[in-house]
Amino acid sequence: MTTMMSESKISSMGEFEKPGPVFEEKETTPWDGEELYRNLVENVTDVIYSLTEDGTITSLNPAFEKLTGWSRSEWIGRSFIGMVHPEDIPQVMERFQEVLKGEVPPPSESRFLSKSGEGLVGEFTCTPKVKDGRVVGGLGIIRDVTRRKHTDELMERSRDAAKRLAQARGILSEVGRMIHSTFNLEEVYDRIAEEVRSLLPFDRMSIDLVDEEGGRVIVRYAAGIFVPGHQPGDVFSLAGSATEVVTQTRSGLMIQTEDREELASLFTALVPAFEAGIRSMVMIPLLSKEKVIGVLLFQSTQPRAYSDQEMKLAESVGSLFEGAIAKIQLFTERVRAEEELREFEARYKALFDRTLYCIYIHDLEGRFLDANEGTLNLLEYSREEILSLQLSSIIGEEQWSSVQKTLEEIQENGSQKNPAEFKFRKKTGGEVWVEVEASVLYREGRPYAIQGIARDITARKKGEEELRALSLVDELTHLYNRRGFFTLGEQQLRVAHRMKKEMLLLFADVDNLKWINDNLGHPEGDQALIDTANILKETFRDSDVIARFGGDEFVVLGIETPEGSHEILTNRLQENLRAHNTVRNSLYTLSLSIGVARYTPENSMTLQELLVRADASMYAHKGNRHNAHSNGRTES
Template sequence: MSEISRRAALRSVKLLDTPSEERFDRLASVAAASLNAPVALITLVDEDRQFCKSAVGLPGDWLRDSGSAGANSFCRHTVALGEPLAIEDARRHPLVRSHPATARGVVSYLGVPLIVHGRHVLGTLSVLGFEPRRWTDLDVRTLSDLASVVAEIIELRAAVVDAEQKAVAAEAVQNALLDGEERFRTAFELAPIGMGLVTPQGRWMEVNAALCNLFGYTRDEMVERALFELTHPVAASDDRIPHDSMSVHVERYQMDRRCVHRSGREFWVQLSASPVAGEGGDPIYYLVQMQDLTTRKSEEERLRTLSLEDELTGLYNRRAFLAMAGEQFKLARRQDRGLVLLFADIDRMKWINDTFGHLEGDRAIRTVASVLKHTFRESDLVARMGGDEFAILAADVPENDLSILIQRLTEQIERVNADDATHAYPLSISIGSALFDPTGPSSIENLIALADAKMYMDKGAKSD
């Protein structure tokens, strides 16, 4: 990704030089509290300056001074790396020991890049300390999870701002209708979104160029069709308003509809209709506006998937696992049935990374994820909790079958070792388990802690 495209993406989200917002301040506060750090910042890094969108625990004069921070700033280094930057003691770190913030007392730093649309690094979520601190893997995972939430909010905020600006433009077109026929005609024809005039019976009277382009028809072909002939065959079942609502005295209505292009391609539009009344007060036609929502719908689905799925393995991520496991706990209590939680960790993961490199480490994680996916049922929750740790929540597993299940999982790993000659080392995992009693006070956090402790006992037994 070039620096030019990164800065273009930064400007496109329209966050620079905006006032503080509660949602960002709340996330910064959560970051500070979660990592027990005195200072947390959400920072956007522009070409020659830094803009602090949110700051917790930092004096105001520091923010003024940091706005023109040079090339050796903590956050700029994190953006350049594109991955978390952990600094135990800034006074001894070659990148930032000469930075003004170090001279003012900032000693420890942990920053995670804010990545939007999967590739653009806009800035950082960071925490600072005034004493040396060795940051743990859990600290990095926690801040990374929070950074992904910040990035998602930035994306959704940008989409809302963009939609609001388009709505203002559409409102301006409607106001032009009241100012005069000639001005309306010009606005109608040059409008960037599809617009048309429709009879109360739903027949097109006039259409603009944008609407013709949206559906791929000429003007003559468009006016030969009824409004609802252009929707998807199953759209009728999706409608919140019946087709005859066009003849009802409504001020305005709006809905998302699935439509069909002349080529047969399906796409989504936001359809809104406003009545234009005649002298008697009855609608003589409706001003209909259609805006292509295909990109927004795709982005919503992408964000939904990103918020639940681990990018490396395709398994559920930690956030999704905890949310769905909580629902499984409630269901298990109502139905009075047990659950079993398995916690697995890849053995010698640090040695694999140090000896063969992180790409091979990623391959080992993907291999174990594939084994887990094929060993357990579709109804079981299988997730990568972070790093080389995995969790599985399964229902209807009798206690006496638990050892058989663990043995089967171990055998699947051994089969991978036997079948894959490209591995330069044998894969193995350590496993811990915990049983959920629906009549007891157990929580998902307690069950994870218990299974995690048993997993480390299993790992320790292998090293004896």
């Protein structure tokens, strides 16, 4: 039954005037009668009100008291504007003027106050109240939407927080990439500072190295405001400094003051920064093996510029620098140790047979003239056997041309500029990596032989290979990681473009991984990722680049995939998933949301553009599956 309010029957506190109905029926119904209207008005949860032309409230139903805490008698006879939030009065008055003109404005939301002072939000509707053909006021409904508005605001804040988190992760990822791309941070420090500035406000960012044994602090890197005595290369005492506090507590320190004397009484070493305009700072310890090796400082000229949130972001940035600083120190120490070792070798060459290094001598044609015990043990030859050989006998054919160039350089210059790395072949057929330094031996002022000093670096080379593999391979699934995918994917893209080949990029997302982790535990979540990796390897070719892109995302890049083959591949992938779920007795069904993008030589897309298209396709697939599930259908 459709009804319309046309004329007020409410006069006060629920009393009804008998002339004229409150509702105008569009059709006859057995529910006519004053009792029906009274019950509706008395029991409805929305507030029903009536107003005169000047906005005076003439009637309110009981829902008003439940919603606002006011009694109806406190407001009947008063202007309704008194309970409207001051900022919303212009909007409300504009709507009421439309009503007085005989118009019915659309519902609008306005704020009003309860008796307790709590702010409420109502959805107001108002229609003209007509008598004798003239508008004499308004009749309307107020629906409480306070809780809905609060929920909407919470959701909006959650979306904003998620967006900020994603942005922070992207910046931190880029900063980490730059930090770990070099052994010389000076080359990229200014670029790193600019990236970090978009995440964390500062006017100066610096890194101080801590020498606890020497009781000193060395300023290593700095970007931003100039602070005397605190520029790269400057040194100050550790004792009594804020850096000492950070070193002892191994935790971050936040200092925000506008009182120079207060700062001077605490940390004298920070006074030059204060005089340079610094008013706020955050200090983050850089740890290596549970020891503070340095401090990362963010400083701002703004008072109270930092909060706990900025402190956490600073700690995230600091964690990226920790490994890099430790790596650089280790690298520097290793270089220094190797230089000292080479000096030692040059000083004690006379101890020919007493060293563990391989020392050998061959003539200018490459015939061995002598070799120490280290050489014999490494290559597993006897002295007689080695003296019957030439250098080319223990060097692989693929390296011989490089060795010949090195020998020519040595004969021309008397020694080689830098150590060379070669593979020596053992008597038993195995190979060892060696680092060789060689120099010319003279007799009566004329070169007659070349002396080589080689050290076994097989273990180091193996470690380097493992490190290279680790940097490109995901530890959990043993697929390529994000870096490995981009490294190989860019190569494949260039090949495909040059050879005019088509490529297919598949983007897959493991469904419900968070549910698995939360309800079954992270070991089960890890197993889901491992199972997904195995299914992808089973589905695609060895020549395809398969990678765990991060979290629950996987990506596959295949070359020479003709148009339409993606349907075959995705069907095969779904079949393998179904087979896996059939065999594995699990508390969940492993499933993937899949997106596909195609590369052809004509469209000339970048790898990043392919990823964006495949990602969009994947989310569309996920949405279709969700809609299908909501409609009671299933879709693979």
